[in-house]
Amino acid sequence: MRRKKGNIWRPCDLLIVGMVLALAALPLLPRGEEGKTVEIKVEGETVRRLPLDVPGDYTVPTGNGEIALRVADGAVAVVSSPCPDQTCVHTGARRERGEAIVCLPEQFVAEITGESEVDAYVG
Amino acid sequence: MSDRRFGTRTLCRLALLTGVALVLSYLEGLLPPVVPLPGVKLGLANLVTLFLLYRVGVAEAALVLAARILLSSLLFATPAAALYSLGGGACALLAMTLCRKCGRFSPPGVSVAGAAAHQLGQLAVAALLLRSAALFSYLTPLLLVSLVTGTGNGLIFLLVRDVPLSSDGK
Numbered sequence: 320m321r322r323k324k325g326n327i328w329r330p331c332d333l334l335i336v337g338m339v340l341a342l343a344a345l346p347l348l349p350r351g352e353e354g355k356t357v358e359i360k361v362e363g364e365t366v367r368r369l370p371l372d373v374p375g376d377y378t379v380p381t382g383n384g385e386i387a388l389r390v391a392d393g394a395v396a397v398v399s400s401p402c403p404d405q406t407c408v409h410t411g412a413r414r415e416r417g418e419a420i421v422c423l424p425e426q427f428v429a430e431i432t433g434e435s436e437v438d439a440y441v442g
Numbered sequence: 443m444s445d446r447r448f449g450t451r452t453l454c455r456l457a458l459l460t461g462v463a464l465v466l467s468y469l470e471g472l473l474p475p476v477v478p479l480p481g482v483k484l485g486l487a488n489l490v491t492l493f494l495l496y497r498v499g500v501a502e503a504a505l506v507l508a509a510r511i512l513l514s515s516l517l518f519a520t521p522a523a524a525l526y527s528l529g530g531g532a533c534a535l536l537a538m539t540l541c542r543k544c545g546r547f548s549p550p551g552v553s554v555a556g557a558a559a560h561q562l563g564q565l566a567v568a569a570l571l572l573r574s575a576a577l578f579s580y581l582t583p584l585l586l587v588s589l590v591t592g593t594g595n596g597l598i599f600l601l602v603r604d605v606p607l608s609s610d611g612k
Contacts, residue, residue, distance in 0.1 A: 327600060332551030335541070336589065339558045343585035346578055363573040409478035419576035423480050423568065424520065430576040 346417075354416045354431035357395045359388075362426045371395060371414065371431070381425040388429065395429055397422065455498075455607065456506055463490040463510040464517070471518060479583055481526075481564055485557055485591050487514075491535065492553055492599045497607060500539050507531050525571065526564045533563030549603070550596025557592030558585055 359367045361381050369377065371393050378385045384401035394414035397407040400422050407422035413431055420429040466486040475482070487510055494503035511531050515524035537559035541552040561584040569577040 327548060327550060327597070329546065329548040329551065331544075331546040332548050332554070335547060335551050335555045335558075339554065339585050339589055342558070342562070343582045346581050360572060360574060363571060404475070406475070406478050406480050417576055418579045419574060421480055421568075421572070421574075421577060421580070423523075423526070426522075426572060428572045428574040428576065430574050432576075 352416045352433040353393070354414050354418070354433065356432050357388075357390065358430045358432050360428045360430065369395070379427070381422075381427050383425060386422060386425060386427055395420065395431070397429065400425060400427075452502070456502060456509075459490050459494060460506050460509045460513070463487040463506060464514055466490070467510065467514045468518060477583070477587065479580060479587075480568075481561060481580070481584055482587050483591075485560065485595060488534065488553065488556055488560070489595050489599055489602070491538065491556070492549065492595065493602065495535075495538055495542055495552075496549065496599075496603065500535070503539075504535055507535055526567050529567030530560040530562075530564030533566075534560035548596070549599050550593050553596030553599065554589055554592030557588035557595070561585055561588045 354371055357369050357371060358365055359369070359379055361379060366379060367377070369375070369388075369390055371390060374389075374391045376387065376389050376398070378387045381401070386400045386407070387398040389396055389398050392412075392414075394412040396412040397410065397420050400407050402422050402424040404424070407420055407425075407427070410420045413420055413429070416431050416433040418431045421427070464487075466489065470484045470486045473484070490510070491503050491507050494506055508528070508531070511527045512524055515521060515527060534556040538552050538556040541547045541555045547555070562581075565577055565581060565584065569575055
């Protein structure tokens, strides 16, 4: 049975593309505040909060070693990590509220928040 | 032809296509990462899911999907990765099945829906497990990538759509 030669696309596909674009646009809505603090979570638990206006180098222990971070210039970046893909290192610096640097293999997230810094070791 | 639900022919088909999906998964992992974001990949294995969905049925597509995700996580990644992939895969299958059933979308359209749903599902699982809503800041690039990968997969599917399944063929 030979399929009739038709178009590859169908008009309704635009609906899908439209929805995907709309969803993709959601995180871009104006956020407002600058980041003030970076909240570091390992395996879902917050382990440190650091102020973004105080430069420094820090290390956070994770499952397979440690992740090294640098806070400089109002932003934070991952300097080194034991993970195989190094995506987190390549992400570079983040400074805006709501952004994050993620290392999935190490279950590590560095979130930028707008709260004023309360340095707390949890757990 | 066997009457039993999982006759020899079905089993062979499932096994073979699971193998194809695994090989595709592995091969795309060999490519250098173009975009340094977690979760950006070609998703070539989704081709197999599409194929099964269009040519056979949801049940077989789901089985191969689950088998492929579990095996590839164990073989090529970590067991933890299976959770993210399963979440993404389930959403993708759901989206693709609904779109296919609806009948108003083309295969590339269905594929894009699947790719986008996969990214959303995966992101949602990660956000839940890592307790971070900030992960959704990655949604934009991930979804845009899914438009491209979904389309690509869909177009490739159109090329292999009529590969014979019965008698001597796969």
